Amino acid sequence: MAGNEIAISVQGLKKYYNNIPVLTGVDFQVKTGSIFALLGSNGAGKTTIVKILTTLLKPDSGKAAVNGFDLVAKPENVRQVISLTGQFAAVDEVLTGRENLIMIARLRHLNNPRQVADDLLKRFGLTDAAERRVSGYSGGMRRRLDIAMSLVGKPQLIFLDEPTSGLDPEARIEVWKIVKELADSGTTVFLTTQYLEEAEQLADQIAILHKGRIIAGGTLAELKKLFPPAKVEYVEKQPTLEEIFLAIVGKKEDK
Amino acid sequence: METTIKHFISDMVIMLGRSMRHIFRSMDTIITVTLMPIAFMLLFVYVFGGAIQTGTDNYVNYLLPGILLIAIASGISYTAYRLFIDMQRGIFERFHSMPIARSTVLWGHVLTSLLSNAISVIIIILAALVMGFRSSAGVLSWLAVAGILALFTLALTWIAAIAGLSAKSVDGASAFSYPIIFLPFISSAFVPTDSMPSGVRAFAENQPVTSIVEAVRSLLMGQPVSNDIWVALAWCLGILVVAYTFAMLAYKRKIA
Ligand SMILES: Nc1ncnc2c1ncn2[C@@H]1O[C@H](COP(=O)(O)OP(=O)(O)O)[C@@H](O)[C@H]1O
Ligand SMILES: [Mg+2]
Numbered sequence: 001m002a003g004n005e006i007a008i009s010v011q012g013l014k015k016y017y018n019n020i021p022v023l024t025g026v027d028f029q030v031k032t033g034s035i036f037a038l039l040g041s042n043g044a045g046k047t048t049i050v051k052i053l054t055t056l057l058k059p060d061s062g063k064a065a066v067n068g069f070d071l072v073a074k075p076e077n078v079r080q081v082i083s084l085t086g087q088f089a090a091v092d093e094v095l096t097g098r099e100n101l102i103m104i105a106r107l108r109h110l111n112n113p114r115q116v117a118d119d120l121l122k123r124f125g126l127t128d129a130a131e132r133r134v135s136g137y138s139g140g141m142r143r144r145l146d147i148a149m150s151l152v153g154k155p156q157l158i159f160l161d162e163p164t165s166g167l168d169p170e171a172r173i174e175v176w177k178i179v180k181e182l183a184d185s186g187t188t189v190f191l192t193t194q195y196l197e198e199a200e201q202l203a204d205q206i207a208i209l210h211k212g213r214i215i216a217g218g219t220l221a222e223l224k225k226l227f228p229p230a231k232v233e234y235v236e237k238q239p240t241l242e243e244i245f246l247a248i249v250g251k252k253e254d255k
Numbered sequence: 256m257e258t259t260i261k262h263f264i265s266d267m268v269i270m271l272g273r274s275m276r277h278i279f280r281s282m283d284t285i286i287t288v289t290l291m292p293i294a295f296m297l298l299f300v301y302v303f304g305g306a307i308q309t310g311t312d313n314y315v316n317y318l319l320p321g322i323l324l325i326a327i328a329s330g331i332s333y334t335a336y337r338l339f340i341d342m343q344r345g346i347f348e349r350f351h352s353m354p355i356a357r358s359t360v361l362w363g364h365v366l367t368s369l370l371s372n373a374i375s376v377i378i379i380i381l382a383a384l385v386m387g388f389r390s391s392a393g394v395l396s397w398l399a400v401a402g403i404l405a406l407f408t409l410a411l412t413w414i415a416a417i418a419g420l421s422a423k424s425v426d427g428a429s430a431f432s433y434p435i436i437f438l439p440f441i442s443s444a445f446v447p448t449d450s451m452p453s454g455v456r457a458f459a460e461n462q463p464v465t466s467i468v469e470a471v472r473s474l475l476m477g478q479p480v481s482n483d484i485w486v487a488l489a490w491c492l493g494i495l496v497v498a499y500t501f502a503m504l505a506y507k508r509k510i511a
């Protein structure tokens with residue numbers, strides 16, 4: 001499915017919070033049907049980029065488009081084709097799993113909300129928990145429901161902001177499986193992560209965000225050439241790369 | 256255009272249904288907004304009532320308007336709470352990234368506030384009837400009462416929206432309502448103001464609750480309404496406009 005069409009294009013994106021720069025000129029492109037991973041440590045600005053791309057936040061300058069629609073000029077068109085799974089599970093705790101899905105299906109004006117909900121519950125292994133209130137769900141179940149809610153109405157493009165943070169290894173692998181299946185069905189996936197391993201497992205394209213910029217990007221093979229683990233002296237001459245490199249290696253060793 | 260309007264209304268109904276479910280599934284909310292005011296009413300009528308001289312032979316009649324205002328003031332603290340939780344849990348962001356009119360999200364909470372307070376007001380009036388409340392008011396007077404109470408609810412709802420949108424913690428989101436719940440106690444809601452010491456009395460006679468209570472009481476008792484009704488309306492409208500303005504500022508800041 002991964003053709004040469006561009007699903008997301010970002011140029012010179014800048015964002016300040018109270019005059020403090022968070023994004024200082026971000027550029028990247030995401031191909032339709034691919035999995036794109038935005039890799040960055042805590043506070044790098046990943047969520048800020050996701051919020052801008054999902055029309056929740058306006059950039060201070062730069063251009064960004066989703067499926068050719070400019071984010072600032074045509075936010076309604078963008079919202080028609082995207083879906084967001086935010087960093088913190090955006091589910092209604094008081095409702096049951098099924099009620100959550102039906103609610104989203106109704107808001108998307110689908111013809112058969114109950115059927116849509118049942119299908120997704122089954123697909124995500126939540127049928128047994130369907131009638132229970134979400135407040136009693138485990139972290140992994142909540143995340144699965146959260147992602148299921150984002151799939152209602154089959155959006156062309158789905159944003160997952162740190163979908164596996166805070167999950168145990170088992171739940172993490174389940175989310176990975178879901179992401180792979182999504183991409184196989186032709187959905188474009190934009191995900192953010194703090195873990196190189198996750199990007200490695202999932203992504204066709206990886207971009208590393210650091211100090212408000214994409215400091216490296218490409219396929220995993222291309223990135224590996226940039227960080228040859230043996231050449232420590234090379235890294236030492238490039239302090240920013242070193243920080244990233246050490247962050248990545250440090251996190252991998254934590255496991 | 257027509258489907259846009261149709262979708263707007265159906266989306267609004269979905270939002271309303273969602274937060275009404277939140278209320279019906281929260282024992283805490285139900286107890287606070289209906290049972291507590293009824294308990295207050297029982298307490299004042301059967302325990303303190305005998306000692307209170309209001310100049311009316313039926314203390315329930317005297318008391319009811321103030322009880323209704325207390326119920327509404329407790330009700331809107333839950334509006335602030337629900338709004339705060341929605342903002343914090345990220346469900347606002349999910350809705351805002353979906354192809355629906357964004358205003359339905361906030362207005363869903365406002366409608367819920369109006370509807371749920373109307374329900375608790377009706378329940379409390381029914382309980383008052385059981386306790387001996389009798390009204391000689393005609394349909395027009397009842398409509399006027401409903402209008403004043405709805406306006407009062409709406410005004411307080413926008414205060415709640417400010418709190419819910421700008422609070423930093425759950426407690427902060429609902430704490431603002433305590434002074435509002437307390438206002439009826441320093442008004443003519445339970446005892447006539449002329450029994451109060453002069454300083455307190457000056458406050459009681461010039462704060463919004465007294466005029467609202469007096470207006471509602473006169474309407475329910477079928478007495479001629481004095482100037483109070485205009486003062487009450489002016490207070491409600493004034494609070495509404497100011498609170499709405501600040502709530503919108505807080506809202507824009509949140510979603511900018
Ligand atoms: N609403 C905000 N106001 C001020 N600063 C913010 C706000 N949101 C995020 N930041 C700051 O912007 C930086 C990037 O945040 P974020 O995009 O959440 O990073 P990430 O998702 O990569 O952890 C952080 O330093 C964070 O403290
Ligand atoms: Mg983040």
